[in-house]
Amino acid sequence: MATPLPRDPIADARLNWERHGWTDVAAPMAAITAIMRTQQILLARIEGVLKPFGLTFARYELLALLSFARSGALPMNKASALLQVHPTSVTNAVDRLQQAGLVLRSPHPTDGRTTLIELTQEGRTLAKRATAALNSEVFAQSGFAEQDVDQLIRILGTFRRNAGDFSE
């Protein structure tokens, strides 16, 4: 890891905003920038843990999603909706997972437009092992205090609902 900076760059940005008279939006700017940076840190940790398995986070997410589906299979469009990524991103991930023998495409029994993604036995095994690694090496040492985890879930849950992710 690089040497820590002497000062928090986001706190500095906030001061700059306030100095320019944008006081009312300085705090939200700092919060949003902090989310960006935190995501970057977490993603790097996750990718580091997944690398030995030959997986990226995008591919892992798809694998994990399939492993929780009763039948171990999902239509592409369903996966796209649940993972909340663009359909082309799913196509890309499936291409690579298929090439690695972790999933396979099969035609939908009744809808000729739809392609089902199916977990292979190998894919199911790898998903299990990768999940165990993420659980112990990332989630169990998240770096967030327990009550802060609850706060994050609450705050970000409200945000995502307002953003139109889900209605519930």
Next chain:
Amino acid sequence: MATPLPRDPIADARLNWERHGWTDVAAPMAAITAIMRTQQILLARIEGVLKPFGLTFARYELLALLSFARSGALPMNKASALLQVHPTSVTNAVDRLQQAGLVLRSPHPTDGRTTLIELTQEGRTLAKRATAALNSEVFAQSGFAEQDVDQLIRILGTFRRNAGDFSE
């Protein structure tokens, strides 16, 4: 925007984790996944606002950073450290900003290895306009309650310090 899902996919993932007995890491998993998704939503909003200016978020960040530097110029490696991205990402952003006439490269007066990035007058003007747009269209309507903004800044600030971003 896509139709909202009937249920929160992250809450469902958390239930799946608990069902598999990973109860102790289910909450951090949910919090981290929520951060990933929130970042995605915010980035899309920001990119949408910046698009009319011909800017991406990465390029805007660099432009904004330069606009707050006294002299309007910074060494590449300094920018890389402050933005906390890989040096090649800065090279890439500078290439495009330079091509757009918003910044220019100049040699460091005393260190032949270093390249200074300098804001052009056009770059300075565009940075101002883009910041005004982001302030009014994103930061002023962040979708976070005021006290939640403070919570986020506190929680993520602690996280980033522990992750080694800064020592302060």
Next chain:
DNA sequence: TCCAAACCCTTGGATGTCCTAGTATATTGC
């Protein structure tokens, strides 16, 4: 003094994301 180690930036390659457009299949409405 001088050469090895450290540092700075760039190039090339891999991955992921999105958008636009195109092809194929279903569904809807007249």
Next chain:
DNA sequence: GCAATATACTAGGACATCCAAGGGTTTGGA
């Protein structure tokens, strides 16, 4: 029943990020 519309997936292109490697510049110890 058939044409128009909607839906599903894929191909190609633009961007951003990182890593590995390479070439030029500085620094520091022998």
